[in-house]
Structure formats: structure tokens, C-alpha cells
Amino acid sequence: MTSPRPHALITGASRGIGRAIALELARTHDLTCTARNKDALASVARDAEAAGARVRTIAVDLAHADAVTEALADVACDVLVNNAGVATLKPFLQLSPDEWSAMLDVNVNALFHVTRAVLPGMTSRGRGHVITIGSTAGRNTFAGGSCYVGTKHFVMGFSECLMLEVRDQGVKVSVVMPGSVETELVPSGTDTSWMIQPSDVALAVRHLVDTPPHVLQYIVEVRPLTPKRRRDGSARG
Numbered sequence: 001m002t003s004p005r006p007h008a009l010i011t012g013a014s015r016g017i018g019r020a021i022a023l024e025l026a027r028t029h030d031l032t033c034t035a036r037n038k039d040a041l042a043s044v045a046r047d048a049e050a051a052g053a054r055v056r057t058i059a060v061d062l063a064h065a066d067a068v069t070e071a072l073a074d075v076a077c078d079v080l081v082n083n084a085g086v087a088t089l090k091p092f093l094q095l096s097p098d099e100w101s102a103m104l105d106v107n108v109n110a111l112f113h114v115t116r117a118v119l120p121g122m123t124s125r126g127r128g129h130v131i132t133i134g135s136t137a138g139r140n141t142f143a144g145g146s147c148y149v150g151t152k153h154f155v156m157g158f159s160e161c162l163m164l165e166v167r168d169q170g171v172k173v174s175v176v177m178p179g180s181v182e183t184e185l186v187p188s189g190t191d192t193s194w195m196i197q198p199s200d201v202a203l204a205v206r207h208l209v210d211t212p213p214h215v216l217q218y219i220v221e222v223r224p225l226t227p228k229r230r231r232d233g234s235a236r237g
Ligand SMILES: NC(=O)c1ccc[n+]([C@@H]2O[C@H](COP(=O)([O-])OP(=O)(O)OC[C@H]3O[C@@H](n4cnc5c(N)ncnc54)[C@H](OP(=O)(O)O)[C@@H]3O)[C@@H](O)[C@H]2O)c1
Pocket: 011, 012, 013, 014, 015, 016, 017, 018, 034, 035, 036, 037, 038, 040, 060, 061, 062, 063, 083, 084, 085, 086, 087, 106, 133, 134, 135, 136, 177, 178, 179, 180, 181, 182, 183, 184, 185, 186
């Protein structure tokens, strides 16, 4: 009898980096893929199943805490990838309350609701891996990023504290910090030719998932090799 595949839960799996992570992990894991867009989730599921995974999709808005808790109540996973995120990049005084709240809901509060849903299973089994997609914006700052950058700094504080809490219980916590990635998160009209691809970030997740059981790699930062140059000559990305 073949042993069952490990199971990965991925948020924001309908497109971009989350989709790429789903397709990468589908080679070795069964998947639960969540996002709001049902059609896009169905498309990811088809491609992940073609790669050998059994796939469950859950359409849920991460901004709705009760719905998240209910939707994930019976999910048991070996790997959680907290990937979903939203970014509205504009000067602070131009941010609407809704834009502010959406970033807090998805980039920050959902980390509580999603992680809280599956972490007890991981600690009771004495193994598991929580991987959160942060950003180089988690330690850099830029004008127009007051809320988004703040949420990504939160990811770093949250993840390191959680890592220190649960590593003695066999659960790994890691952060992937991408630089600029060509996805729909990037404002339209931006030159994306120099950016890395979602699949490049997925390889960082693969690297973390494949670390030996006794090894905890906490941070992987992945950037374009040749970043965009600003007019002042400083690099970005
Ligand atoms: N792109 C970059 O340059 C970059 C750089 C560093 C870090 N990151 C981080 O990488 C992660 C993925 O970003 P991406 O670039 O792949 O963005 P993306 O292409 O816009 O994808 C975002 C994903 O999050 C999901 N999502 C958004 N709001 C949601 C909500 N309220 N409820 C449930 N799911 C929601 C979306 O699915 P639905 O719309 O179907 O719900 C989608 O699957 C984010 O955490 C982002 O901060 C991105």
C-alpha cells in the first residue's frame, strides 16, 4: 500500500504566486486551495490534478473571519502556505477606509484565522510547516506603502514569534520574502519585464518544504538578479 501524500493548504491559490505554489506542490502533495474566485480555483484544481494531486477547493473571502473558521474547520494539513494578499499602493491621505481595512483583513487578520484553524492539528501531530509569503516590503519602506508595508512588517513579527513558540513542538514556521513578482498585484502599466515570476517564488516554497526534518530555515528572500534602477541609480526589487 502506498503511503498517503502530505497535504498542503494554500490561500490565494486562484492566481499569481499562490497558483504557482499550488502547481509546484501538486507534484508531491494533495492540496486544499482557497480564494474567492471559484472558476479560477477550478482551473488550478484541474492543472494540479494533472500533476498528480488530489485537490479540494474552498471558495471563501478571507475578510470574513467566521466564514474562514467554518470553511477550514475540517482541514488537516502538513503544510500551510499563507499566501493571499492585497496591495493598494498610494499616499496615505488617498487611502480609503475600505482599502485600509481590506489590507488589514487579508494580509494581517487572516493570518490569525487561517493559522488558528490548522495549527492545533500540527502541534498535536508534532509536525507541520507554516509558510507565510511576506515581502521585501517586510523590512524596506517606500512612499505609498504605509499600509501594505506595515502589513508585511507585521508578517515578520508574527512569524518569528510563532516560530519561537512552536518549533519545540515539531512545527516549522518560515517566511518567503519576494522582491517584485510579475502578477496582478503589481499596478497596471508598471514595467514588469525585470521582475521575477510566480514560479520563482514557488521554488522557494519547494526548497522550504524539502528541508530535512531536523532543519528549520526561517527566511528565504528571493529577488530579481538585475533589479530596476531608479533615476538616482539606486536599485529596487
Ligand atoms: N507580486 C509581487 O510583487 C509580490 C511581492 C512580494 C510579496 N508578494 C505577496 O505575495 C502574495 C501573493 O500575491 P500575488 O502577487 O500573487 O497577488 P495576486 O496575483 O493579486 O493574487 C492574490 C491572491 O490572493 C487572493 N485574495 C485576495 N483577496 C482575498 C480575499 N479577500 N479572500 C480570499 N482570497 C483573497 C486572490 O484570490 P481571489 O481574488 O480569487 O480571492 C489571489 O489568489 C501576497 O501576500 C503578496 O503580498 C507579492
